Amino acid sequence: MFLRDFILQGIATIAMLLSCVATVHAAPFDYDGDSYSDPSTVEVGDTLNWLSKIDNKDTIIERSFGIPGQHLVPGRYKDDETMPAILDSEGTWKMSDDSSVSFGEEDSLYFGGADFNGDSLTDYAYSTQVCRKKKAKLHVRLNGESTSTSFNNGGGAYYKFFYDADNDGRDDFCTLKPIRRKKTLTPRFRAICKSALTGGGVKRFTLGRVNGQPHPLKVTGSPDLLVVPQSRKTKTNLRFYNQNGTLQRKTSISQSGTLVIGNFISTASEQAAVVTDQQRGYVYDPLQDATATMDFPDGVPYDEINIVHFEDNEDCFCTSKMIQRDGQCSVSLSEPKNGSEPTKIIIPDNCSNPPKNLSSNDGFKCIASATRGGSVVCLLPYQFTWKPHSSVTDHHNNTFACNKNDTHFDDVQLVLKSGERINLSYSGCHNYVATVDGPIGRQHFRNENYTWQSIRNKVVRIEMSKGSQTSCLSF
Numbered sequence: 001m002f003l004r005d006f007i008l009q010g011i012a013t014i015a016m017l018l019s020c021v022a023t024v025h026a027a028p029f030d031y032d033g034d035s036y037s038d039p040s041t042v043e044v045g046d047t048l049n050w051l052s053k054i055d056n057k058d059t060i061i062e063r064s065f066g067i068p069g070q071h072l073v074p075g076r077y078k079d080d081e082t083m084p085a086i087l088d089s090e091g092t093w094k095m096s097d098d099s100s101v102s103f104g105e106e107d108s109l110y111f112g113g114a115d116f117n118g119d120s121l122t123d124y125a126y127s128t129q130v131c132r133k134k135k136a137k138l139h140v141r142l143n144g145e146s147t148s149t150s151f152n153n154g155g156g157a158y159y160k161f162f163y164d165a166d167n168d169g170r171d172d173f174c175t176l177k178p179i180r181r182k183k184t185l186t187p188r189f190r191a192i193c194k195s196a197l198t199g200g201g202v203k204r205f206t207l208g209r210v211n212g213q214p215h216p217l218k219v220t221g222s223p224d225l226l227v228v229p230q231s232r233k234t235k236t237n238l239r240f241y242n243q244n245g246t247l248q249r250k251t252s253i254s255q256s257g258t259l260v261i262g263n264f265i266s267t268a269s270e271q272a273a274v275v276t277d278q279q280r281g282y283v284y285d286p287l288q289d290a291t292a293t294m295d296f297p298d299g300v301p302y303d304e305i306n307i308v309h310f311e312d313n314e315d316c317f318c319t320s321k322m323i324q325r326d327g328q329c330s331v332s333l334s335e336p337k338n339g340s341e342p343t344k345i346i347i348p349d350n351c352s353n354p355p356k357n358l359s360s361n362d363g364f365k366c367i368a369s370a371t372r373g374g375s376v377v378c379l380l381p382y383q384f385t386w387k388p389h390s391s392v393t394d395h396h397n398n399t400f401a402c403n404k405n406d407t408h409f410d411d412v413q414l415v416l417k418s419g420e421r422i423n424l425s426y427s428g429c430h431n432y433v434a435t436v437d438g439p440i441g442r443q444h445f446r447n448e449n450y451t452w453q454s455i456r457n458k459v460v461r462i463e464m465s466k467g468s469q470t471s472c473l474s475f
Contacts, residue, residue, distance in 0.1 A: 028113075037263045044300065048064070050063040071088075073093060078121075080120060108130055109127045109308070112304070113162075114171045135156075137152055140196045161214045176210055187323045191207060217269065222269075227272050238272055249286040253282045265294075314348065315349050363381055373448070378412070378444070379431060411464070412424040413462070416460065424446060460475060
């Protein structure tokens with residue numbers, strides 16, 4: 001908090017440069033009433049444990065609410081105070097005061113934290129056809145009402161977000177559509193924003209390259225800014241745009257992690273914080289072009305901006321990187337031509353927000369080897385057994401599909417909470433999973449210098465690379 005006085009000096013002048021209509025908002029997830037957002041996380045165990053550091057000290061308040069597998073959608077559902085809330089795969093929004101709202105359907109993208117009518121309360125919204133090229137429809141239900149509105153909003157494979165695009169105090173709904181030149185996709189995007197109440201057009205503007213989910217950022221007395229992140233292995237690039245799509249600020253934080261938005265160090269605007277696996281938050285203020293650091297409790301960092309879905313592929317939206325790589329908005333293996341098998345491997349680029357993928361359905365697990373002294377062995381999801389397949393018969397006379405020519409990841413590492421990395425070596429395709437496409441084997445990776453028991457509670461994610469593509473799963 002030591003940068004607060006420094007940042008507040010000169011804020012008024014800088015804010016005027018960023019624009020001009022007066023709106024005031026309360027600090028999100030401020031649990032002690034000091035007008036600043038409290039560093040907050042959720043620990044995942046048998047239940048979800050919500051933790052917040054308050055009073056600018058090491059005081060931590062705890063609340064248990066929800067179970068693993070549910071998405072976090074905290075918001076201001078009753079008043080100005082942020083309330084823990086979760087969303088389940090059935091489309092039921094459950095708040096910590098035992099109230100609930102059923103609003104959703106299968107294969108949808110949900111939006112938590114939006115205020116579409118400007119009453120300072122969090123509303124409910126979802127968009128259909130998530131991750132698919134089919135046309136999607138947005139459904140909006142205002143807090144306290146039982147009816148909803150809906151309208152078309154572009155393809156389901158495009159990034160979507162909410163923010164106040166016309167500075168009227170109400171959040172609007174926006175879709176990012178790739179720009180075409182001479183019928184060819186370019187890596188640049190156009191934002192198409194509509195009123196979430198009427199479906200009428202509000203604003204259109206052009207952005208540059210987009211490789212991450214855009215987030216709104218509130219500025220007191222001025223229009224919202226739009227934060228567009230790009231996460232790399234060792235750094236996070238942030239760009240801040242005004243309502244006309246003009247770049248206002250850009251910065252590079254030499255850390256990778258989870259992006260959260262809140263009033264952490266100033267009430268003149270919200271800031272963007274990148275929180276690392278070591279729970280260190282690097283907080284950037286776009287008004288003052290200054291960065292501070294603060295510690296977060298153990299767990300998964302959260303804010304009030306939650307755009308979530310229940311699809312297996314966490315990284316399924318059209319990006320500049322995807323267009324440059326494939327010439328199209330592809331979310332899976334390239335389509336086969338003339339009945340031939342696809343040969344191009346598309347690996348989910350999800351390390352900025354790795355999914356927790358420990359389901360027995362896809363076969364992913366890291367365990368103690370029963371035949372090699374309890375050493376580490378990791379079995380990757382069967383989805384990483386890429387086509388074209390070849391048929392393999394093991395010593396148990398089981399026949400299943402493996403990668404042709406024994407293709408596998410070039411590099412696999414376990415990443416510990418301390419930042420230490422443990423290299424794993426490929427040890428073949430074994431142990432099939434029964435799928436609708438038949439039995440499919442899994443890539444195995446080992447390190448016999450470590451026992452699984454010695455590191456199992458220290459691992460935060462696994463990173464898997466092939467060429468320039470890297471994918472991650474979290475524990």
